[in-house]
Amino acid sequence: MKVLAAMSGGVDSAVAAARAVEAGHDVVGVHLALSRMPGTLRTGSRGCCTVEDSNDAWRACDKLGIPFYVWDFSDRFAEDVVQDFVDEYEAGRTPNPCMRCNEKIKFAALLEKALALGFDAVCTGHYAKVLRDEDGAPELHRAADWAKDQSYVLGVLTREQLEHCMFPLAETPSKAEVRAEAEARGLTVANKPDSYDICFIPDGDTRGWLAERIEMKPGEIVDHEGNALGQHEGAQAFTVGQRKGLRLGRPAADGKPRFVLEIRPKDNKVIVGPEALLAVDQLRGIRISWAGVPIAEVFTGEKFDCMVQVRAHGDPVQAVAHMERTEDGQDNLVVNLPEGMRGVAPGQTMVVYQGSRVLGQATIDSARSSAWDPTQVG
Template sequence: MRVLAAMSGGVDSAVAAARAVDAGHDVVGVHMALSRTPAQERTGSRGCCSIEDASDARRAADVLGIPYYVWDMSERFEQTVVADFLAEYAAGRTPNPCVRCNEHVKFAALLDKALALGFDAVCTGHYARVVDRADGTRELHRASDAAKDQSYVLAVMGPERLARAIFPLGDVTSKAEVRAEAVARGLSVAAKPDSYDICFVADGDTQGFLRRALGEQPGDVVDEGGEVVGRHDGAYAYTVGQRRGLALGRPAADGRPRYVLAVEPVQRRVVVGPAESLDVAHVVGASAVWFADVPAPGTTLTAQVRAHGADVPARVLAADADGVTVDVTGAGLRGVAAGQSLVLYDGTRVLGQATVAATRAPADVVPAPGRTA
């Protein structure tokens, strides 16, 4: 099978490519240049797409003895990931750029180009497992290493693209195992630090990035009663559930901490209040992607709403091809923001994904007939 290996310049993608070679595939390595300033320097674990990363990927390909190319995808990345990131924050939502990158770049633009060039599949260093059933169904599952599992950010790819994806690291037990394998293979990236935070915000200052792109839009910080308790330079710099950096002019009457409850960009307002006001009973998801049949109302499963968050018990209230609403009462979920990704699981299997459109607090939930709230 002809396989295109996406090589970021990190240890995971290098070892994944090596395993694809070991599996007997005809492998070609490609580095996606996503930055419009590729000459930038990588700083520790921050940043991506630097000259250093491209060079590291080339050296790994040389060790593996496979052809290597650099593909410029910066325009696609800028249009579908960075622009979406800015638009979502400007609208008061909280996007996950890794989800959008997997959706629009790695498993859309890259895969489509690979198929057009005659490749059969794309191989990446993501931590996730693919299970092939006897009936030909391919299932996306959590990785064996729960600490590194990336099925959450991959769930947006859908079954058609999963059919053309290979994740050789899905069965490893730890990142230490990957690094040890890289050492054994003579790959110089064995000790290279992982990349954290938002890859295109190299200095880690997300608020500064947003301010430079969107400009200052000063407004009020208000409590639940509408009383002004502070000022801000841009509502876009806040997200539901945030506690730090509120710079409130005065504390709450009861002295307890306050959190962001809502972001209202049109009014240029940020609403703050107590932690319990962040409690979530129902999560409503839109633009659904399903890997299995749409679950019937009453189906019990688990839900994950943050990339590094735990999954929680959930029950389907309504679902169709386009969206889903789940009941997470009793799960202890707080501070779920519109724009986040809602991923549903049956055990380790990914059933589907949707973008959070709204949440309902326990007080907003109408009890069923004959029951009390």
């Protein structure tokens, strides 16, 4: 098979490419240039897609004896990931840029170009599996190493995309084994730290970064009963579940800390309250996609048991879900959580599982709690 290996410059993608070569595939490596700032440098484990990462990717391909290219996707990245991130925060939601990057860049733009150039598959270093059902259709499943499993961030993949995905690390029992293999193969990235945080905000100061791109206006901080508590400098800089940085000056009556329960950019208000009110018991999702052939209940509207995960490294929670069509014709994924889930924000992605299989994903449009009624806050 003719395989395009997406080379991030990290150890996982390097070993994945090596395994594809060893399996006898015709492999070509490509690094995605997602920023037009040539001086961008990596800071320890912060950031990715930097100059150092590009050089590391080239060295890995040179060691493997495969061609190496750099493709400039910076315009697509700026529009589909960075601008989407800004727009979502401006609307008072909390987006996941890694999900958008996988959806729009790594498994849309990249795969589209790869197929146009005659490649059969795109190979990445993600920890996830593609299995086949009894009819031969692809399904996305968790990796063997659940501690490193990345099926959550791949939940946006469609059946058509899964047909052309290759994840050579799927059955690898641990990251330590990947590093040991990289060292044995003479790959210089064997001990390179994993990247984390948002790649286009390498210093980790999301609030400061947003302040340069969103017009922040002072407004009220009120409690869950509508009582004014203080002022903020911009509602969009807050996230649901946040405790620090509220600067209220006086404690709650019970002396316990307050948490952000809701953000209302239209009213420019931040609603806060006790930790207990962070638990939600129903999620409603939009922008739904299915990873493979949807289960029958998606078409019938019947309820089905599942597990729901809302963070890349979060624990899945037992749920009962069903599809619902609104009066204006929009499909919603309604997820009820018998045991509740803490601190969920609109804009986050919920990925739905049955066992190890990823059924699909949706962007959370609303997160509701039976413990309090947000409409009572004027």
